[in-house]
Amino acid sequence: MNRTIFFLLLTSLLVSAHTHADDRVSARYTGPIIDMHVHAYDESQPMFGMPHPPTLRGETYTAVTTPEEQWEKTLEQFQRHNIVKALTSDGQLWVHKDPGRILVSARNIPEEEIISLHSAGRLAAIGELNPFYGGIRADHPSQAPLFALAETLGVPVGFHIMPGGPPGAIYSLGMVKVRVANANPRQLEEVLVRHPRLKVYIIHGGWPYVDDLKAMLYAHPQLYVDISAINWALPAAELHSYLKSLINAGFGDRIMFGSDQMVWPQTIEVAVESVNSSDLSVEQKAAIFYDNAARFLGLSDKEIASHKRE
Numbered sequence: 306m307n308r309t310i311f312f313l314l315l316t317s318l319l320v321s322a323h324t325h326a327d328d329r330v331s332a333r334y335t336g337p338i339i340d341m342h343v344h345a346y347d348e349s350q351p352m353f354g355m356p357h358p359p360t361l362r363g364e365t366y367t368a369v370t371t372p373e374e375q376w377e378k379t380l381e382q383f384q385r386h387n388i389v390k391a392l393t394s395d396g397q398l399w400v401h402k403d404p405g406r407i408l409v410s411a412r413n414i415p416e417e418e419i420i421s422l423h424s425a426g427r428l429a430a431i432g433e434l435n436p437f438y439g440g441i442r443a444d445h446p447s448q449a450p451l452f453a454l455a456e457t458l459g460v461p462v463g464f465h466i467m468p469g470g471p472p473g474a475i476y477s478l479g480m481v482k483v484r485v486a487n488a489n490p491r492q493l494e495e496v497l498v499r500h501p502r503l504k505v506y507i508i509h510g511g512w513p514y515v516d517d518l519k520a521m522l523y524a525h526p527q528l529y530v531d532i533s534a535i536n537w538a539l540p541a542a543e544l545h546s547y548l549k550s551l552i553n554a555g556f557g558d559r560i561m562f563g564s565d566q567m568v569w570p571q572t573i574e575v576a577v578e579s580v581n582s583s584d585l586s587v588e589q590k591a592a593i594f595y596d597n598a599a600r601f602l603g604l605s606d607k608e609i610a611s612h613k614r615e
């Protein structure tokens with residue numbers, strides 16, 4: 306075969322492979338992403354260096370070992386996946402490094418500090434609140450002041466429910482106060498009614514209470530969910546059917562992407578891929594990855610336009 310024919314043949318093979326690849330991935334979303342659930346830690350965090358125990362997918366994850374490495378590897382994931390905003394618990398630790406991307410979600414600090422972050426224009430949310438690990442529900446009196454404060458300041462609250470830690474963490478990791486009895490999203494109902502201007506999102510999607518969650522989303526239009534952790538800790542088929550069920554019920558405009566990256570940066574990649582590999586339409590994926598969170602967080606039209614242009 307002469308060289309010209311060889312190159313023509315090669316080119317046509319490459320073109321056809323490319324076309325097929327495009328068909329296969331035509332429903333993939335490639336636009337900007339908002340991650341509604343990320344953690345920044347200082348050196349006191351005991352999870353540094355701890356591999357993640359096997360998830361229900363049978364996967365384990367290697368941990369970063371220092372706060373510096375946590376930031377660098379997390380940023381790498383943000384850049385690779387076009388994550389333009391990251392609502393970060395304890396984000397005060399990171400916001401100076403990347404003020405355009407990091408949104409501060411405050412927790413475990415005195416109320417006066419939350420108020421002063423707000424006055425400085427640096428408070429995007431309160432959370433993640435996770436009294437679940439202490440055996441306490443959202444409607445317990447101890448939680449009331451933070452919900453009241455969030456309503457007064459006009460910032461949303463991220464509230465963690467199920468799942469708590471890896472499977473069986475009550476026994477294997479000493480999470481002795483975790484109880485399924487405290488995991489139902491209905492525990493937020495009286496809080497929502499008491500604070501009608503409060504915006505709440507349930508962290509981890511309210512899984513696995515799909516029917517109770519639909520009832521809550523129906524009754525309380527201000528309620529949103531993120532799908533952090535359940536997008537890397539559950540088998541993809543379970544995530545997909547959970548999403549499908551909520552979207553079929555008409556709640557596709559209140560589901561937001563989140564990763565819950567702690568010390569395992571690879572979970573971001575798995576989380577993004579889990580949504581992108583579903584058979585949802587590109588529009589449904591865009592709603593989850595960006596549009597719903599942009600609305601929930603109240604991003605300006607100007608900022609949204611700049612994210613979409615990039």
Ligand SMILES: [Zn+2]
Binds near residue numbers: 342344433565
């Ligand atoms: Zn979290």
